[in-house]
Amino acid sequence: MKGSPTIPPAGCLLPLLLLVFAGVSGEASWFSVKGPAEPITVLLGTDATLPCQLSPKQSAAHMHIRWYRAQLTPAVLVFHNGQVQGEVQMPEYEGRTQMLGHDIDTGSVALQIQQVQASDDGLYHCQFSDGFTSQEVSIELQVVGLGSAPLVHMTGPENNGIRVLCSSSGWFPKPRVQWRDTIGDTLLSSSESQTLDRDGLFHIETSLLVTDRAIGNVICSIQNPIWDQEKSKAILLPEPFFPTTSPWKVALACILPILLVILAWTSFATWKEHQVKRREEKQLSKEQWEMRQMKEETKSAVKDRDDLQTDLDRRKALYKEDWKMALLYPDVCSALFQTGGRNCSSWLL
Known part of the structure; x- marks a missing residue:
């Protein structure tokens, strides 16, 4: 009919729908997320602020904003429908995090971590989601702990x-x-x-x-x-x-082994010499004992000889006295021996 709209063939309808969908999707995803290029360094125990910015600048009040670390859930902090979603937050960040959204109308937000701990060190991801579109940026937080004085x-x-x-x-x-x-x-x-x-x-x-x-x-x-x-x-x-080390101690440590060897050899030689000397002394003592015995025997024999000689001399002296008496007193002699039939001459003999 003249004037009625023309319906395109079915074969052309699908490409047309894809083209329209692509145009809508492209318009909705036309944003990116930017963060600091360098790591953010904070002292242990202080507060850390991790900024995150939409580009181009636009309102993020209607968007789903998520801060997470290694995995999406549980997260460090989730902001949706104008408020923080605490039920999906990691326990270690409860009460220590908040989102600073003073410029959320321009897409500028920041995560604040209070009383930073050593475990907070590492990588964080800031994600913006709008419908089926999401973009994110990674931010590194470096925690510095200056310890006690050595x-x-x-x-x-x-x-x-x-x-x-x-x-x-x-x-x-x-x-x-x-x-x-x-x-x-x-x-x-x-x-x-x-x-x-x-x-x-x-x-x-x-x-x-x-x-x-x-x-x-x-x-x-x-x-x-x-x-x-x-x-x-x-x-x-x-x-x-420092421990003292005297030169003589060093010298002694060097020559001590030599001295020990010399001392051992000297002791052995002295012992051998002592053994020889003892044997000689024993031999000498035996000879001296024998010689002493001979001297004593000789002395005894000489004494016996002297005693015999003395007795003989005494007898000779008595004999001479008797002889003199017989010569001086012949009558007495005859009277003494008359009864026995002997004379003085025989008596004297």
């Missing part, structure tokens, strides 16, 4: 040196630990341990063995790898605290 003390002499200990707590992330001398040269530590406490903060213990008396003092330095700030402590190492 505690440094000596533990006394050890292995011809002095061991120095250094400890500190409350660092995040893992800090760099360094020993230095007064001119800035690095000293290699003997041991180092870094452990996490229940709050996720690092506790550091390190030790250094100083054997060079000329160093004088050492510095324990602990530095945060994100912020170029360090905390350090110096300690003086007086020379009297």
Whole structure:
């Protein structure tokens, strides 16, 4: 009929609908989300603000805004229909987060995290959803914990040196630990341990063995790898605290083995000589005993001889006396021996 509208063929209807849908979808998704290019760094225990901006600028009051970390649900914070949706929030962020939407009409919002903890460190995603369209941006939050001032003390002499200990707590992330001398040269530590406490903060213990008396003092330095700030402590190492090593002790330690060998050999030679001497003394004693016995026997024989000679001399003397008496008194002699039939001459004989 003339004047009635012309209906396009069915084959042309589908491409036309797709074209219209694409145009509507393209118009609805014509936005992007921008965030800071550099990580946001905050001190432990302070508040962190993570900004998020629609581009081009437009109202986000009717949009679904979600802040999340590794997964969409549960989220760090969800804003929808003009209010925060607490039922889908991660328990560790309850009471510590809020959305700053003072410029929400221009698409500028921000997530505020109060009393930042070590566990808050990491990547966050800011997502805007409008109907079937969503765009997001990732923002990195860096948490910095500057620990306590190092505690440094000596533990006394050890292995011809002095061991120095250094400890500190409350660092995040893992800090760099360094020993230095007064001119800035690095000293290699003997041991180092870094452990996490229940709050996720690092506790550091390190030790250094100083054997060079000329160093004088050492510095324990602990530095945060994100912020170029360090905390350090110096300690003086007086020379009297070093163990003394006298030259004669060193020399004695070198020659002591030789002395021990010489002493052992000398002791053995002395023992052998003593054994020979004892055998000689025994032999000599035996000979001396035999000689003494011979002397005593000879002495006894001489005494017996002398006694016999004395007795003989005595008898001779008596004999001479009797003879004289017989010559002087012949009558007496005859009278004494007359009865026996003997004369003085026979008696004298």
